[in-house]
Amino acid sequence: MRIGKAAGAGAIVLVASLLGVPGAVAADDTVGLTTTFNDPAGTTAQQDAIRNQLISLVNRTPAGAEINGSMYLFTDGGVSNALISAKNRGVKVKLIVDGDAVADVGENGKATGSEYSTLAAATGLGTDLGADSWVLACPATRGCVGNRNLGGGDDGAINHNKFLLFSKVGSTDNVVFQTSANLTTSQRRNLFNNAVTIPDAGSGLYASYLAYWQDLRTYGASGDGLATYYKTTDAGPYKTYFFPRQEKAGTTYSTDASTDTVVSLLNNVDCASGSTKIRIGMYAFTRSQVADKLVQLKGAGCHVELLHNGEDGNLGSTVQDTIAGRLDYVAKCAGTATDAAGATRDIGIHSKYMLIEGTYLGGANRKLVFTGSHNYTYPNLRSHDETLLKIDNASAYDAFTANFEAIKASPHCTAW
Missing domain, CATH: 3.30.870.10 (Endonuclease Chain A)
Incomplete structure (x- = not known):
């Protein structure tokens, strides 16, 4: 796909x-x-x-x-x-x-x-x-x-x-x-x-x-x-990650967690304080290693929430099985809206962001946004031309968090 x-x-x-x-x-x-x-x-x-x-x-x-x-x-x-x-x-x-x-x-x-x-x-x-x-x-x-x-x-x-x-x-x-x-x-x-x-x-x-x-x-x-192309650059409060990124020799594209950039980012999260929060709004999510890491972080004391698109196939079956009942909150976004003429259309989520609030790389009270074009799928990691952007800015984080909470509270997303 x-x-x-x-x-x-x-x-x-x-x-x-x-x-x-x-x-x-x-x-x-x-x-x-x-x-x-x-x-x-x-x-x-x-x-x-x-x-x-x-x-x-x-x-x-x-x-x-x-x-x-x-x-x-x-x-x-x-x-x-x-x-x-x-x-x-x-x-x-x-x-x-x-x-x-x-x-x-x-x-x-x-x-x-x-x-x-x-x-x-x-x-x-x-x-x-x-x-x-x-x-x-x-x-x-x-x-x-x-x-x-x-x-x-x-x-x-x-x-x-x-x-x-x-x-x-x-x-x-x-x-x-x-x-x-x-x-x-x-x-x-x-x-x-x-x-x-x-x-x-x-x-x-x-x-x-x-x-x-x-x-x-x-x-x-x-x-x-x-x-493979993978390049990263630190730029003040920002960092860019450009793809595709190839797996290590001797592994397969779907089994090497060590070269999954999102897993590596989550490896920087410390849940010991019990106050670290991870919020993800994601169109497509099929990478099992990312799901495994989120469940691990939840078990370590982090608060983890996910909003995902409801179109068939956008949440992989393995990911679904992995996170079912194991995160703090998961919602499927697959609602409808009716316009003034009475026509009905489907409403979902196409955003691709992860919000981390808490301890990251040893620093407390961090507020980070990771956004861009990068879905959590194997093609987005291994084959596509993609951008992931880190933003270390509290005001941007607060705006994204407000957006997450607004979508979460909308009638278009249903918890499961």
Whole structure:
């Protein structure tokens, strides 16, 4: 299987008069660390919160600046139009998408809604990699970097990333936008998602992402890709983890816990105080070693909660059996919402975050967020182009925790 929302929270300094003036800059048009969450069952503005945050960043990018992005699926005409408008006013826009984002018509004969053709046209970004702006599709049979097929029903590597980099937004240099959401309607209307907007502020985070993006471009444009890529970079209060990561020799992709990054992160947690809390909101969770570790931590005194998506197969049967009755709280998110016209749609969770509060790496009272595009599945670890981002910031943690509790309390998630 190739596995690829609460109203916006957080604060950003924005001059209201600039909203309708793409690229306009005022002296106080600065970007702060911002958390954004959508509510798929809320108002249109609440559903579109993440998409609108991204469009705002694009519209506030001045001429001469650069936007470099990597996105799995792209059917959002609003974002597409904003990127093309940015190019037309002198912004250098370079976008990488997965091969799955290219087709106008799917295997079922129905229109996909893909924006690739619009972006690839001469009136869009074009496809000339020597130009100032372009869109690049990763090879159809793999990701841009990752080239591995794990077999057993896996369709092979994809570029599952969901981030955009801005060399300047308003008066702020080097801004990273990382989300769990693909740029599709279903991600806004049917699924809880999250996003963070982070100014580099001398941390080195932007440079870390940009180096990875450049590798996606290099390997995606030529060559055969790589079976393993794994790179990590500390950047002040942040840390990046880029995948795929291969297992050790003599093991298999599904049995080597020592090279499972999430297991390694959980190994840093100390439960002795009895006050450490772990909260996870996750679209897809099939890695048994992560489940085993969560149960172990619960037994050691940590408080462990999980919200997972309710679509068939998104919670692996082994994981389900492992955690059943052994964590403090588990809920399946598979609700429904009815719009004003009486149409009903399914509501689930597509976020990919883990929140740790307590003792971590020997330090007490830590508040950490781990988010990005990384589901807890074997392809996300072993074959896909993926990003996991650590955020060591109490305000961001508090916003994510509020989002977790809001989803948990919603009628869309049922404890089991």
